[in-house]
Amino acid sequence: MAQKPSVPKGTRDFGPFEMSRRNYIFNTIRGVFEKYGYQPIETPVMENLTTLLGKYGEEGDRLLFKVLNSGDYLAKANSEWLEKRDSLRLSTSICEKGLRYDLTVPFARFVVQHRNDITFPFKRYQMQPVWRADRPQKGRYREFFQCDVDVIGSVSLLNEVDLIRMIDEIFQHLKINVVIKLNNRKLLSGIAQSIDAPEKLTDITTAMDKLDKIGVEKVYEELRSKGLSQDAIDHLEPILNLSGNNTSKLNCLKELVGDTADGSHGLFELGTILQYLKSFNLKAKVEIDQSLARGLNYYTGAIIEVKAEDVKIGSICGGGRYDNLTGIFGLPDVSGVGVSFGADRIYDVLTELELFPEDAASLTKVLLVNFGEKEELFSLGILEKLQQAEIASEFYPEPAKMKKQMKYADQKQIPYVLLIGEEEMNSGKLTLKNMVTGEQKKWKIEEIIKIIGA
């Protein structure tokens, strides 16, 4: 009995229909990236484990897919770990490679490895799958796609402006209403400094990050449990309850943390970016969100996150500035800033809001019906003419029943069918059927090329 075929848990096949939708997203994003001067790169699916391990925390290390060494891998395996059945430790002695976990670390590795061939500031984008051995669930896959765009080697805040403008234009094209949330890592440091508790930075931001989910009272509770004094919490209260437009938020924050070095620096950066953005006609709302703290250990300046307004779903794009990403690979002090678009979540948003364009998955414009041997060569000649005119066309490969051939055209959503029987061959006027309207009329091939090619 043959096995029932399936794909590994958390992975997916993409048929023609899903491909056309995915390509719609990728092409939209790519088009904007390239219009702003970003160039594509691609890195290998496998990276050396030395490149990946230790970059994503302990949890990340666990979630890496590791690739077994070829050949007699046990000969070189660590005997102690093998005898102790220590799966975790043994893995690094029988595996040298792993599947990439994100596009950021491979990008940092790329920049350092090729630094002598790169023109800085280096504006690159990368659209490739990544893998995580997470428990699969609705909307979370073990193989999923990221679209990253970064500029590295420039500290100018104009780069942040560039990225935010691209985010706005991409979601405008995709017709998704979004809010772009902005924060700054230095502002977060300033907040911790303003209550004389710089060592509590992580506790404070972790608690603040939950504001949306658990509400302000629970955040206070958590802060108390982390050892913050009532004085400190009183000081944080207006920050947690920050409201109004960006200007009033900036003013309020200036009062509360503007006298700390980091706070003042962070507020300057936030203000400058917002000031630049005023001269552009953005469709997206851009708002300061002082509770935003994604990737805290990683970002050093701007923090950016994008939410869809009309769908309840996590962020669909996010990123920020990092001042020392390439340091881990021996190239310190290179500042970069970038964002990552979550292609799978964007796919889900477009599906839920029914925003995918109605184009058929098939690009074929016309199907030539196969009537049999007598009409075959004549039909092949017509096929050649259509294709030479760059019209995507197919000749049904077998003289099957008309019903079957029409069903084929229908299922592939081919808009025209061409019927070439004896009469058509004699008159040179071919019957063209419009599959949408059902209309049927005779034309010369030159006319048909004009009609379909238009």
Add this chain to the structure above:
Amino acid sequence: MAQKPSVPKGTRDFGPFEMSRRNYIFNTIRGVFEKYGYQPIETPVMENLTTLLGKYGEEGDRLLFKVLNSGDYLAKANSEWLEKRDSLRLSTSICEKGLRYDLTVPFARFVVQHRNDITFPFKRYQMQPVWRADRPQKGRYREFFQCDVDVIGSVSLLNEVDLIRMIDEIFQHLKINVVIKLNNRKLLSGIAQSIDAPEKLTDITTAMDKLDKIGVEKVYEELRSKGLSQDAIDHLEPILNLSGNNTSKLNCLKELVGDTADGSHGLFELGTILQYLKSFNLKAKVEIDQSLARGLNYYTGAIIEVKAEDVKIGSICGGGRYDNLTGIFGLPDVSGVGVSFGADRIYDVLTELELFPEDAASLTKVLLVNFGEKEELFSLGILEKLQQAEIASEFYPEPAKMKKQMKYADQKQIPYVLLIGEEEMNSGKLTLKNMVTGEQKKWKIEEIIKIIGA
């Protein structure tokens, strides 16, 4: 000390320059595939090992990259193999997944798994990387790209004709002169039958396959060593020394093997395909090659191989008809035919013959020089206008020295540079420099959009 970053042996990074060349190849191939009515699919990078193992022979099984199970994989490992340090056997008990080895087996799996959603005949293409733990050498990688195009669910020879026409058109676009070699698996069976040695089919084809490399005398020697009688070898002699045009080859083969059932069937198929092709104006040479035997255990009808005429390199495209590919997954009697384009070898051919178009890797059309704070907002307004006109453009993010900014434009091969200083802001006439001719002239932004956008 930070580690020196590198990629795993046999894998490669693709920077903007390589990407633009790779995209040139992929886009050319894709454009033709779609014009002929083929639709894209993609399958996951990882497949279940049960899907992959046993499909590529013992050697293939060894060359599969296996992915270590997550979690405590040793807990479920086979103790006997573990204690015996049996690397090969143990691997199937600690790995459930592997990286795909080609696109054919995943395609067969896809067809069977989704058979109820597929419109047959199913014309699909797939362009994705594959992995083999081969010893890396010049031109052979462990991660490389295949572009497969197949039609499944139709026995019509018109499909073979379709594929050969696509091969011709693709290499015409790429400006590579090619010979398309044609053979037929049934003809090979007929040859073995004609000397009453059907059981020697593999020996005969293996020896014949070496004709180009070792010469006819060595082939005779090999056949003798495999136990073929002098009579048999005398009968094979005219087949081995077959020459002349396709018609004379067909006639000669008809005489020698036309009275065997398989031989006659194979010759009919070969002849029919060649007859069809006469009605098209192909640029490539199509010639019968009776020694062609690639993938013998796999193909059942046509065998196709494409060689570049002006470069010494292995085949750059190949394939054939298979009558039972999906049988291994429980769906017997579905015939298909397809070919695979070797993107990496095509890349090497285009490089060697200097056939890549001279387009710059960067798509940016114009760089706006950054003069500093005073001109900044004005320049950003111009940037916005250019981008709204769909002209790819960049504003250098920092007021760096002119020389540095010009070098950036130069290295990215940006064809125009826009200089906006005080005078330009006052007059509204901006200085446009053509980076190719060095010419420099003042224009209004509306004029510039016309010049660059053209």
